[in-house]
Amino acid sequence: MKPFSTIAIPHRDILEGRLTMDVFAADLWEVFKDRAPEEYQDPDIFFRKTYLTSGLKNLLDIAEKRLGGKGGDPIIQLQTPFGGGKTHSLIALYHKAKELGINLIVLSGDKFPAGKNEPTLWEEIERQLEGKIENLEGMVTPGGEKLRELLQRHQPLLLLLDEIHEYVAVKALGVKVGDSNLASQTIAFLQELTGVVKTLDKTILFVSLPSSNPYRDEKSEEILQALQTILGRMEKVYTPVQDEEISHVIRRRLFSEVNEKEARNTIEEFLDYAEREKILPEGVEKVKYRERFVQSFPFQPEVIDVLYKRWGSFPTFQRTRGVLRILALIVHSLKDSKNSFIRLGDFDLKNDEIKMELIKHIGQEYNGIIAADITSRDAGAKKVDRSLGDAYSPFSFGTKSANVIFMSSFSGGPERGAGINEIKLSCADPSTPSSIVAEAVSKLKDNLFYISDVGLFFTNQPNLNRILLTKMGSIEDLKLEEKNLLTKSLTKEYFDIYIWPGNPKDISDTTRLKLVIQTNHKRCKEFLENCGERPRVYRNTLIFLCPSESERISFDNFLKKKLAWHFIEKDKTLRITDEQRKEVREKIKKAEAEVKERIRSLYRLILLPSKEGFKEIDLGIPTYGADVTIDKEVYERLRGDGEILEKLSALSLKEKYLKDRDYVKTKNILESFYKTSGEVRVIRDEVLKDSIKEGVRQGLFGVGGIENGKPVCDHFKEEFSPEIVEEEIIIRAELCLPKPIEGISDEMFQSYITKIKECDRTLDITKIEEEIAQYDLSSEQRKKLEKEARRRKDELQDIVKPKEKYHNINLKLNVPSGKLSDIVKMVNYIKSKFNQVNIRVEISTQDGEMAISEYEDKVKEAINQAGVRVEDEDVE
Known part of the structure; x- marks a missing residue:
């Protein structure tokens, strides 16, 4: 679309900025005195820039008809709100009279003075018509006859009276005339004037009056009503400009x-x-x-x-x-x-x-x-x-x-x-x-x-925004309120809680899991490594929760607003409306509803001790409407990610600690959980005990002690409760097998086991026979060994060469309400192991592999913790 200035072309004075108010201030007296701006003084320019409204056309026609002796209304009252075009219409009539060459009387009450030494309206009329004041001289109205004689001599005659109310109500009212005043005399004169004009066939009177009293006092209102009453006996009211x-x-x-x-x-x-x-x-x-x-x-x-x-x-x-x-x-x-x-x-x-x-x-x-x-x-x-x-x-x-x-x-x-x-x-x-x-x-x-x-x-x-900002500006320290909010958002159900500890010694050095709320990321290392003057022992029990710097400004602003709304509510000196007080209460209610979500959005970064320093986990944006404490959400997230274990599979324990060793102390395992950064985190000692108990029962490993520098298995494939003491060890399953044949030494048996392990995965009997043939055995011993090998083929397959990985997992789950997010986390872990994962109501995987221990600890455990029932399971 084109610019408006190329379609509607402004007048030059508009473009040049000659925009002083007098350009638009129509002033009849200034035109009469020949000193008005050319827009009003020059009739050609005046009419070129004046839109002839229906009202203005009508006024000009009425004036021309009456002045030509062809009848019409003798008195016309122009009445519009202030600034509604009255004076502009009188100027148009002035130029029309000049064009017709008729006599003119112009009286402008806002410019005409009143006083003992100033001419009255009737004296000014005689002066303008005769050039002198003689017959109508005096402060008292001259009477109708003298006035009629004067006006009749000068017909056709146009009388233009502008701002008469201002003259009478503001100026003449204060001028004494005997026992009366000039205002009363002027009102009497106007009554005489209207009576005279009515009798003259080529004389017309135009009077402008405001539609309402602009001075707002009782006396000027009375005068306006008096003027309207006088003119109202015979006048016609015209509105020059319709809306x-x-x-x-x-x-x-x-x-x-x-x-x-x-x-x-x-x-x-x-x-x-x-x-x-x-x-x-x-x-x-x-x-x-x-x-x-x-x-x-x-x-x-x-x-x-x-x-x-x-x-x-x-x-x-x-x-x-x-x-x-x-x-x-x-x-x-x-x-x-x-x-x-x-x-x-x-x-x-x-x-x-x-x-x-x-x-x-x-x-x-x-x-x-x-x-x-x-x-x-x-x-x-x-x-x-x-x-x-x-x-x-x-x-x-x-x-x-x-x-x-x-x-x-x-x-x-x-x-x-x-x-x-x-x-x-x-x-x-x-x-x-x-x-x-x-x-x-x-x-x-x-x-x-x-x-x-x-x-x-x-x-x-000022609205509540302004009041709010003023209150916010008076708030300097938010720390106490922030700490209070944190305290309300945390429990001690999952961790020992420490909010903004000032010194590393303030955090106990125990095996309990601890959630440390820290505002300064850089101090986490100091707290991890030290406990007062001594090094910290149980480092892997510390979990740090820190604020996200990107959320700090938003949170502080929210907190200031929340406090400010409360201050406004309590401030009885504030002069605010009931509606505003209601809004304040609503703002407080809204802020209180948001506060848990806001504090959680701020404290969202988990820093976990790891071998390389700290592993950062972002909790992300909180779930809308979730009424969960921060510590519970931290716990559930770490448990879902396998960073905290409520259960440790025996197979996982075997793979981690007995893959390259014959035995390991149970106490050392537990100590490593608590002391070594980045190790497995268990919620209590019983997690390890249950895992050992299960491993012994399944025959994945045994438990015993050290005798003469060698491991001795005391418990294998039986119910057993470990104690996690200094002398207690877990032992590789192969070392826990009984001697298969009497007369064969331990060294020979172990050599036999080693050779069997090196055989093909199928444990082909032919190859086992070839291995047996290498030993210096009697015919009877060889037959017994072959028979024993055949009998224990399946058992040896499980113990010596167990399956280590799944290449395909198919699960059908029945997921309870509210537990889907836990399953999603588990699925994401599965996806990290397989190139293709198909998810329906069921979960099926292709092209990849996962260690059985991982499946047990991270997948099955997540399913169990979520309370999800496995309706069908098929793993390969």
């Missing part, structure tokens, strides 16, 4: 020409967009809105409505003149822009002239309010502009939305504020979705200080 004509008046005065075809093209393109976005005014048909837009172009209809009807309802706002002045400033400020039309959102409130034209009607305090919320670099609206992202920041939707809200906030009546659709209509750009404006408005509510808490309008009272 629907104001757009034409504005266009004619501000623009020299408008390309109607291009204007319609621009309007149609916008209407198509507005219709798609459903932002046309509610209850207004598209065709009607198009008609209004065509009349007001390049201004959106809402611009005229808000200025003329809302701002124009202020007693101090001169309606037509004030609207013209502001819009002239707006056009000048946008003359070099690419705007295709002018919206309320385009008002530049940073422009001092525009701003001052507005705030003089609403109060100087709004100068600071506009800066704080809309125009300064750190204003809330500017923050919203930046927060919408690079794609939308050039559109300044935050500032534009704030402009619309501000312009819609004020009127002399009850109307105030704007709805979201009105704001969209006055801000939206056809190249963007209007929803971005709604987002901007939502953010404005959280960033502006003077937008009302109960609607989209500005006030001169």
